[in-house]
Amino acid sequence: MITTLVIVLLALMASAYAVCGVPFGYLISKKSAGVDVTQVGSGNIGSTNVARTVGLKAGALTLFLDAAKGFVCVYLAKLLLALALTGGDLAPFAPTGEFGWTIAMVFMSAVIGHIFSPYLHFKGGKGIACGFGACLALSWPLALAILIVFLVFSIPTRYVSLGSLAASISLPIFSAIFYWPINWGFEVPLIFAAAAAVWAHRLNAKKLLAGEERTFEVRDGKDDSVEHSDDSVRELEEVTMEAAKADAARAPKAGVGLPFGDEPQLKTEIDEAEDDLDVVSEEVDAFSNALENGEDPLEALDALEDEDKDE
Numbered sequence: 001m002i003t004t005l006v007i008v009l010l011a012l013m014a015s016a017y018a019v020c021g022v023p024f025g026y027l028i029s030k031k032s033a034g035v036d037v038t039q040v041g042s043g044n045i046g047s048t049n050v051a052r053t054v055g056l057k058a059g060a061l062t063l064f065l066d067a068a069k070g071f072v073c074v075y076l077a078k079l080l081l082a083l084a085l086t087g088g089d090l091a092p093f094a095p096t097g098e099f100g101w102t103i104a105m106v107f108m109s110a111v112i113g114h115i116f117s118p119y120l121h122f123k124g125g126k127g128i129a130c131g132f133g134a135c136l137a138l139s140w141p142l143a144l145a146i147l148i149v150f151l152v153f154s155i156p157t158r159y160v161s162l163g164s165l166a167a168s169i170s171l172p173i174f175s176a177i178f179y180w181p182i183n184w185g186f187e188v189p190l191i192f193a194a195a196a197a198v199w200a201h202r203l204n205a206k207k208l209l210a211g212e213e214r215t216f217e218v219r220d221g222k223d224d225s226v227e228h229s230d231d232s233v234r235e236l237e238e239v240t241m242e243a244a245k246a247d248a249a250r251a252p253k254a255g256v257g258l259p260f261g262d263e264p265q266l267k268t269e270i271d272e273a274e275d276d277l278d279v280v281s282e283e284v285d286a287f288s289n290a291l292e293n294g295e296d297p298l299e300a301l302d303a304l305e306d307e308d309k310d311e
Contacts, residue, residue: 020114024045025037029058045120095139110134127168139175142174171193
């Protein structure tokens with residue numbers, strides 16, 4: 001029986017890792033919008049970044065499929081182990097059961113597979129949606145508890161990462177509370193899974209502490225601001241346009257620059273400033289379009305400069 005247990009469990013863990021490593025966010029973004037989601041926004045394949053950079057529908061579909069793959073892997077593992085070891089009896093595979101630790105091991109494999117996807121050079125998501133789906137099959141009270149924690153921390157603040165970190169940290173805590181005395185065979189895999197999720201959020205944690213983390217916001221099915229070098233293109237465009245308009249409309253002070261009252265020369269300066277404004281606007285548009293299309297923005301600016309030279 002021990003040999004059977006080891007063989008079946010290892011096969012199920014490997015399967016969970018492989019299945020949950022499927023990057024649905026990457027595939028959906030490529031298929032629906034031709035966007036490589038690993039190159040835009042935060043670069044993450046999870047539902048939050050997909051919703052921000054591709055659209056709300058794509059983000060919702062990613063969320064569902066990531067949760068579904070986790071649930072299916074753990075639930076099927078429970079059924080197959082029961083058939084192989086107990087003639088179909090699921091009771092020993094409950095969290096407090098004799099073989100509850102085996103399902104926890106499959107749960108851990110599912111979360112790690114999503115975070116370290118074998119199909120993306122061992123880079124992937126952050127394990128939250130997949131982990132929630134897997135937790136539903138592992139223990140629905142635990143899944144409900146961490147969902148409540150996630151909502152309590154993320155909705156008021158609009159920081160998805162804060163809710164995700166809180167839910168990850170709370171998972172082994174709730175497990176210890178719900179299934180006291182602690183069954184370490186069940187608890188340890190949950191600790192490892194939670195640690196992997198927290199590790200995946202390490203940059204978010206730094207941004208939260210520094211007050212630089214982005215809140216979750218989707219506009220018109222697609223977020224208008226795509227991150228690049230810590231600043232959004234939309235913010236860059238707004239600031240640049242406002243500054244350029246202010247420069248174009250501002251008359252020189254008396255005794256500084258143009259002699260006050262020299263209207264012909266003043267009009268010439270304003271016309272030149274407006275021309276500069278048009279150039280800046282074209283460059284910002286080219287920069288923004290290149291990012292949205294997954295192209296190199298610097299090459300787009302060079303191409304625009306070449307066009308101006310030709311003209």
